[in-house]
Amino acid sequence: MISCQSFRERLAPGSNEAAVMEHLRKCDACLDFAVSVDADHFFRALDGSELTPPGGVDAFTSDVMAQVRLRQAEGSMGRRRLPNPWRLAVAAMILVGISGAAIVYRQSEQTAPVAQIQPAAHRAELVTKPIVESYDSRTATIVELRGEGASDAQVVMIFDDSLPADL
Amino acid sequence: MIPTKETVELDDRQLVETIRRGDNDAFEQLVRRKTTKVYSLCYRIIGNAEDAKDISQLVFIKLWENLDKYDPHFAFDTWLYRMVTNVAIDFLRNKQSRENAVNSNLRLVKTSSDAEQGVVVQRKEIENVFNAVATVLSPKQKTIFVMREMDDLPSSEIAKILGCRESTVRNHLFNARKLMQQQLRKRYPEYSRLWKEGQ
Ligand SMILES: [Zn+2]
Numbered sequence: 050m051i052s053c054q055s056f057r058e059r060l061a062p063g064s065n066e067a068a069v070m071e072h073l074r075k076c077d078a079c080l081d082f083a084v085s086v087d088a089d090h091f092f093r094a095l096d097g098s099e100l101t102p103p104g105g106v107d108a109f110t111s112d113v114m115a116q117v118r119l120r121q122a123e124g125s126m127g128r129r130r131l132p133n134p135w136r137l138a139v140a141a142m143i144l145v146g147i148s149g150a151a152i153v154y155r156q157s158e159q160t161a162p163v164a165q166i167q168p169a170a171h172r173a174e175l176v177t178k179p180i181v182e183s184y185d186s187r188t189a190t191i192v193e194l195r196g197e198g199a200s201d202a203q204v205v206m207i208f209d210d211s212l213p214a215d216l
Numbered sequence: 217m218i219p220t221k222e223t224v225e226l227d228d229r230q231l232v233e234t235i236r237r238g239d240n241d242a243f244e245q246l247v248r249r250k251t252t253k254v255y256s257l258c259y260r261i262i263g264n265a266e267d268a269k270d271i272s273q274l275v276f277i278k279l280w281e282n283l284d285k286y287d288p289h290f291a292f293d294t295w296l297y298r299m300v301t302n303v304a305i306d307f308l309r310n311k312q313s314r315e316n317a318v319n320s321n322l323r324l325v326k327t328s329s330d331a332e333q334g335v336v337v338q339r340k341e342i343e344n345v346f347n348a349v350a351t352v353l354s355p356k357q358k359t360i361f362v363m364r365e366m367d368d369l370p371s372s373e374i375a376k377i378l379g380c381r382e383s384t385v386r387n388h389l390f391n392a393r394k395l396m397q398q399q400l401r402k403r404y405p406e407y408s409r410l411w412k413e414g415q
Contacts, residue, residue, distance in 0.1 A: 065370075077339055081337050084337050088397075089393060091342065092366075094339065094342055095260075095342055095343060095346060095366050097366045097368060099252035099255075100252060100256040100259055101251075101255070102255040102268070102272060103269055106251045106252065109251050109255070109269065109272070109273070110247045110248050110251065113247050113273050113277065116277055117240065117243065117280050120277070120280075
């Protein structure tokens with residue numbers, strides 16, 4: 050640190066010299082002198098050195114890292130739950146297929162006795178004649194319920210105001 | 217002898233690159249390196265240790281969330297300071313709107329005879345005086361004042377941090393000094409002798 054004499058010689062109003070500032074912030078004897086030269090040195094005398102947060106740097110860093118890891122965990126769970134646009138499109142197609150199947154099945158039920166139904170033929174008809182081939186919407190809520198076994202039907206529900214009422 | 221892990225001291229930009237590749241340890245190293253810098257600025261802007269600690273932690277969380285937006289062509293500290301000032305100014309704005317009325321009469325003014333005595337500046341009192349009179353400053357004025365007068369940052373650097381013109385920084389500084397002198401005269405007449413009338 051520079052001497053008191055050197056400080057007083059080099060101090061000027063608005064001075065911003067690092068050595069002068071250091072002396073101003075450490076030497077009580079020169080504080081009053083500095084403020085009499087330039088009153089703005091009053092607040093500039095506040096210690097500008099780096100401070101340690103309560104509890105110390107280690108505890109502070111641990112807290113930050115705990116929050117980061119929590120967010121990372123939340124983020125990866127969120128990613129797993131959120132279907133991407135392709136999954137949405139596939140889910141919507143499955144729903145449309147199932148809905149179409151239900152309608153066509155109901156119609157053929159009305160025209161033919163149960164005993165005469167040939168399920169395999171109906172299924173073939175459903176696959177080749179979907180009512181809507183894909184469904185894409187930013188506003189829709191799509192809920193997908195997977196069956197337990199491979200043979201179980203997959204149910205997809207779409208809640209969307211813009212969905213055709215007769216679907 | 218147990219071999220020790222070689223410690224490589226990466227600079228800020230290299231550290232950021234490593235973090236971007238998903239290295240949490242590198243982020244921990246960055247937090248450790250910048251804690252006192254971030255906390256000190258927060259503390260001087262906010263004026264309260266516990267709030268400053270919370271806000272500093274929030275700064276690092278935001279830093280982690282936004283690290284992909286950092287452009288390595290610019291100094292990392294400038295970007296970091298911008299993050300600190302944004303979060304601290306937001307906090308102060310909310311706090312000021314809640315507490316303005318409470319803060320206005322924190323200290324009884326001394327009698328005029330005390331003021332006439334003249335007084336030796338007490339270093340330990342300056343911080344209290346600053347925290348009391350700085351309540352009249354806008355969050356942005358206070359932030360600029362702290363960076364210029366306590367962190368000794370040049371106006372050009374403050375302008376970069378805040379994304380404004382240097383002339384705007386100088387205007388804020390001028391107004392901040394004026395407002396604080398007025399408050400000193402009103403609330404701390406024993407110190408008001410320091411600023412001559414009309415200065
Ligand atoms: Zn001295």
